[in-house]
Structure formats: structure tokens, C-alpha cells
Amino acid sequence: MTFSLSDQTAVVFGAGSSGPGWGNGKAAAVAYARAGANVACIDLNMTAAEETAGIIESEGYRAIAIKGNVAIEDDVAAAVATTLSEFGKIEILHNNTGITPFGGPVDLDLADWDRAMDVNVKSVLLASRHVLPHMESQGYGVITNISSIAGIRIAGYDMSAYYTSKAAVNQLTRAIALQYAAKGIRANAILPGLMNTPLVQNAAGFKAHHGDAETQMAERDAISPTGKMGDAWDVAHAAVFLASREAKYINGVLLPVDGGLSCRAR
Numbered sequence: 001m002t003f004s005l006s007d008q009t010a011v012v013f014g015a016g017s018s019g020p021g022w023g024n025g026k027a028a029a030v031a032y033a034r035a036g037a038n039v040a041c042i043d044l045n046m047t048a049a050e051e052t053a054g055i056i057e058s059e060g061y062r063a064i065a066i067k068g069n070v071a072i073e074d075d076v077a078a079a080v081a082t083t084l085s086e087f088g089k090i091e092i093l094h095n096n097t098g099i100t101p102f103g104g105p106v107d108l109d110l111a112d113w114d115r116a117m118d119v120n121v122k123s124v125l126l127a128s129r130h131v132l133p134h135m136e137s138q139g140y141g142v143i144t145n146i147s148s149i150a151g152i153r154i155a156g157y158d159m160s161a162y163y164t165s166k167a168a169v170n171q172l173t174r175a176i177a178l179q180y181a182a183k184g185i186r187a188n189a190i191l192p193g194l195m196n197t198p199l200v201q202n203a204a205g206f207k208a209h210h211g212d213a214e215t216q217m218a219e220r221d222a223i224s225p226t227g228k229m230g231d232a233w234d235v236a237h238a239a240v241f242l243a244s245r246e247a248k249y250i251n252g253v254l255l256p257v258d259g260g261l262s263c264r265a266r
């Protein structure tokens with residue numbers, strides 16, 4: 001069975017990638033398009049948004065690139081308005097943006113705490129706030145939030161703000177799911193585990209924790225139950241399934257995409 005999203009529009013916040021290769025948001029945007037959806041690719045980094053939209057168009061699908069900061073309400077409202085004027089409707093909202101500041105309760109820079117809450121949590125609230133009225137009026141919609149197993153487990157890194165923000169994303173997802181279930185709208189969260197993406201490859205905090213980049217990758221592979229980290233396509237394909245009509249009774253779920261990592265007691 002292949003899952004079709006044809007004639008639908010997906011809005012992906014954080015649709016670029018923080019480095020060369022495939023990040024979770026970039027892969028999700030392309031996977032939605034390959035399933036038939038028109039895709040609005042929104043990113044703080046316009047070059048990254050344009051790259052993703054360009055890949056989609058080069059494969060014969062439709063996409064637009066929009067520059068915007070998902071933590072700023074005016075930017076979110078403008079991105080949603082541009083998407084509606086270009087594609088006419090929105091069936092899928094995909095909230096991907098996330099940052100990973102390092103630090104514990106004493107040494108964490110308070111500005112980093114605020115940034116994590118803005119980019120990881122407030123982003124979900126703002127995007128939902130501006131897309132939900134439209135979904136409600138059409139009686140259909142799917143929201144998929146990219147959380148993390150760090151929202152339900154402590155991953156061994158010193159990242160208080162990240163753990164807290166992802167736990168908040170989980171509960172916000174469930175709150176939306178129940179409030180809108182009877183209106184034809186579903187909301188779920190995907191909880192990636194240890195993934196090999198540009199975000200992890202480039203963030204200085206991860207390298208510092210492991211010592212160097214090579215050790216970082218080897219240790220993350222070794223911790224993964226399968227012996228290998230996952231990749232952005234594992235997250236993207238789960239998102240396509242959750243957005244499909246075949247997933248119509250899946251609502252309020254926190255879906256780990258982690259090779260089984262979150263089953264571990266130690």
C-alpha cells in the first residue's frame with residue numbers, strides 16, 4: 001500500500017536543513033510532495049527553504065519557499081496567508097523546528113532557555129493557532145509535531161531546556177488532539193531517537209559531549225538498539241503515514257521513531 005496525499009497542501013515550518021544533506025524537515029517536505037501534496041516550505045533561512053522547494057519542483061511537484069521565523073506571530077500569519085493564496089487550502093501542518101542548547105539548570109544561559117521555548121514550543125502554538133481555524137472551517141486537518149524521545153527520556157546529554165521543551169510539545173499535541181478530535185482534525189507527535197542528521201553533525205554541543213565528530217557518530221550508533229542511528233527519511237515516512245487517510249483513527253499519539261531505544265531501562 002502506498003499512502004496518497006494528492007490534492008492536499010502541506011505546510012512545513014523548518015523545511016530547510018541546517019547543513020548539507022537531509023534534515024528531518026527537508027525530508028518530510030519532499031516526502032509529502034512525493035505522496036502528492038503541494039508543499040509550503042517555510043524557514044528562517046530562505047536559501048534552505050528554496051533548496052527544499054527546488055528539489056520538490058525538480059521532481060515535478062509543486063512547492064513554494066517562504067522566509068519566516070516561526071517564533072514570531074506575524075511571520076507565521078503571513079506564511080499561512082501566502083500558502084492559502086497560493087494553494088487555496090491547508091490539510092497538513094508539520095511543525096519541525098527545534099534547537100538543542102546545552103546546559104543544566106545552573107550553567108544554562110537563560111537566553112538559550114527562552115530561545116528553546118520559543119523555537120521548540122511556542123512555534124507549535126503559533127502555527128496551530130493560525131492553521132486550526134482554517135482546518136476547522138474545512139472540517140479536516142492533520143497536525144504533526146516533531147518532538148523527540150528527549151521529551152519522555154533523559155538522553156544522557158546535559159540539555160535541560162531541550163528535555164523540558166519537548167515534554168511541553170508532547171502535552172500541547174495531546175491537548176490539541178482532544179480539543180479538535182470531533183472536528184475532523186488530528187494531532188500527533190513523532191519522537192525521533194538518535195538520528196544522523198545535519199543538526200546533530202554540526203551542533204558544537206554534541207561534538208563536545210562525545211569528544212570529536214568521529215567518536216560522536218560511533219557512540220550514537222553503538223547506543224542505538226539496531227547498531228545504527230536512524231535518518232531523516234525514517235521520520236519523514238512516519239509523517240506521511242500519519243497524514244494519510246489510512247491513519248484516520250490515530251490521534252494524540254506520541255510515536256517514537258527510535259529503533260526501540262525508548263524501550264530500554266538502561
Ligand SMILES: NC(=O)c1ccc[n+]([C@@H]2O[C@H](COP(=O)([O-])OP(=O)(O)OC[C@H]3O[C@@H](n4cnc5c(N)ncnc54)[C@H](O)[C@@H]3O)[C@@H](O)[C@H]2O)c1
Nearest residue numbers: 014016017018023024025044069070097098148192195199
Ligand atoms: N537529529 C536528531 O537526532 C533528532 C532527534 C530527535 C528530535 N529531533 C528534532 O528534529 C527537528 C529538527 O530536525 P532537522 O533535522 O530538520 O533540523 P535542522 O536543524 O537540520 O533543520 C531545521 C530547520 O529549521 C530552521 N529553523 C530554525 N529555527 C527556525 C525558526 N525560528 N523559524 C523558522 N525556521 C527555523 C533552520 O533554519 C533549519 O533549516 C527538531 O525539532 C529536533 O528537535 C532531531
